[in-house]
Structures are given as structure tokens and as C-alpha cells.
Amino acid sequence: xxxxxxxxxxxxxxxxxxxxxxxxxxxxxxxxxxxxxxxxxxxxxxxxxxxxxxxxxxxxxxxxxxxxxxxxxxxxxxxxxxxxxxxxxxxxxxxxxxxxxxxxxxxxxxxxxxxxxxxxxxxxxxxxxxxxxxxxxxxxxxxxxxxxxxxxxxxxxxxxxxxxxxxxxxxxxxxxxxxxxxxxxxxxxxxxxxxxxxxxxx
Numbered sequence: 087x088x089x090x091x092x093x094x095x096x097x098x099x100x101x102x103x104x105x106x107x108x109x110x111x112x113x114x115x116x117x118x119x120x121x122x123x124x125x126x127x128x129x130x131x132x133x134x135x136x137x138x139x140x141x142x143x144x145x146x147x148x149x150x151x152x153x154x155x156x157x158x159x160x161x162x163x164x165x166x167x168x169x170x171x172x173x174x175x176x177x178x179x180x181x182x183x184x185x186x187x188x189x190x191x192x193x194x195x196x197x198x199x200x201x202x203x204x205x206x207x208x209x210x211x212x213x214x215x216x217x218x219x220x221x222x223x224x225x226x227x228x229x230x231x232x233x234x235x236x237x238x239x240x241x242x243x244x245x246x247x248x249x250x251x252x253x254x255x256x257x258x259x260x261x262x263x264x265x266x267x268x269x270x271x272x273x274x275x276x277x278x279x280x281x282x283x284x285x286x287x288x
Contacts, residue, residue: 100146104139104156105163111135115164116182118236121227128184129220136186136219137212140193144207150198157190176240179230185222189215 108114111131113124140153161183168181193211200206 097147100143101156101159104143105159107139107142108132108135108160109163114160114184115167116184116223116227117242118177118180118182118230119240119242121182121230125220125224125227129223132184132186133189133216133219136189137193137208137215140190141204141208141211144194144197145204148202150194150202153190153193153197154187157186160184160186177236180236180240182226182230185226186219188222189219192218 111134113128114132116124116128136153136157140156143156144150144152164181164183168183171181172178192214193207196211196214197203197207200210
């Protein structure tokens with residue numbers, strides 16, 4: 087029982103540490119008032135850290151499905167943050183929960199389909215995550231209310247001065263082709279994600 091308990095304890099510790107890796111890798115959450123401007127940073131950092139954390143977690147347990155479990159933990163974590171902001175009086179859609187789970191499922195599927203080959207999971211799975219996560223989250227952000235109203239009506243007290251919307255011209259970026267086309271920049275996360283995950287396994 088001691089051995090089993092220690093094993094489960096290590097799994098919990100790895101899950102917590104993987105979550106911390108991801109939430110400290112830049113913007114891990116979409117605040118509506120700054121959603122599009124943080125999209126590229128989010129896509130690159132989250133693609134990379136989802137793969138690094140999930141591969142780290144997956145190779146520790148050796149069980150396909152752990153990446154999805156890890157992404158589910160991140161999703162729950164963000165829903166808690168969403169509830170906290172809502173409790174402070176902000177609108178329900180002020181925080182948009184990112185979509186991690188489908189990309190993590192692709193990573194799990196790669197690990198399972200390649201018979202638990204860690205190199206295939208890193209290269210193929212990392213590529214699939216890097217390509218899919220920006221797409222899923224761009225669709226996610228297109229479905230929410232126009233964020234410009236949020237930016238002026240509900241400014242975040244935690245925003246640094248240089249990010250606080252002051253003039254209406256700031257909002258032009260939200261509906262511009264630059265914002266919608268920024269997903270192309272997120273494709274850069276593919277080699278970074280694979281390399282980061284590979285370094286993590288050494």
C-alpha cells in the first residue's frame with residue numbers, strides 16, 4: 087500500500103507541476119478585454135508548454151490519456167478563475183476559457199497509435215498540438231461578444247498602464263485582419279513545442 091500510495095502521490099505532484107509550467111508560460115487565459123492582442127503569445131507559449139507538460143506527465147505514467155487528464159485540470163483551473171472574476175462583478179464572458187482538451191486528445195491519440203513511442207509523440211504529437219491549438223482557440227474567440235466594449239466598461243485593476251485602453255483607436259486591432267491572421271504566427275510554435283518537449287525528456 088505504501089508503494090501504491092507513493093506512486094499516486096507522485097502522479098499528483100507531476101500534475102500540479104505541469105499545471106504550474108503552463109500557467110507561468112505567458113498568457114494562459116483569455117481575458118476578453120485583451121484577448122486578441124494576447125492571442126499570438128498565448129498560442130506559442132501554450133502549444134509549447136502543453137506538449138512539454140503533457141509529455142513529461144505521460145512518460146511518467148506511461149498511460150495514454152494522461153495528456154487529456156492534464157488538459158482537463160487546466161480547464162477546471164481556468165473555470166475557477168472565470169468564476170472568481172464573475173464573483174467580483176465582471177460579466178460572465180469577461181474570461182474566455184481556452185480550449186486545451188482537443189489538442190491534448192490528439193497528443194494522446196498519437197502516443198497510443200505509435201505504441202507509446204515517445205519520439206513519435208514528441209514530433210508528431212507536438213506538431214498536431216502546435217497546429218490545432220491556435221485554430222481551436224481562434225474559433226473560440228470568434229464566438230464571444232465584441233471585446234472593445236469590455237475593454238472600456240470593465241478595465242482590469244491588475245493591467246499595467248501601457249495595456250490599459252485609453253483611446254478608441256486601440257480597439258481597431260480587435261476587428262482587423264491582423265488579429266484574425268495572427269494564427270499564422272502561432273504555427274511557429276510547432277518546432278518550438280517539439281524541441282521543448284524533447285529537451286524535457288533528456
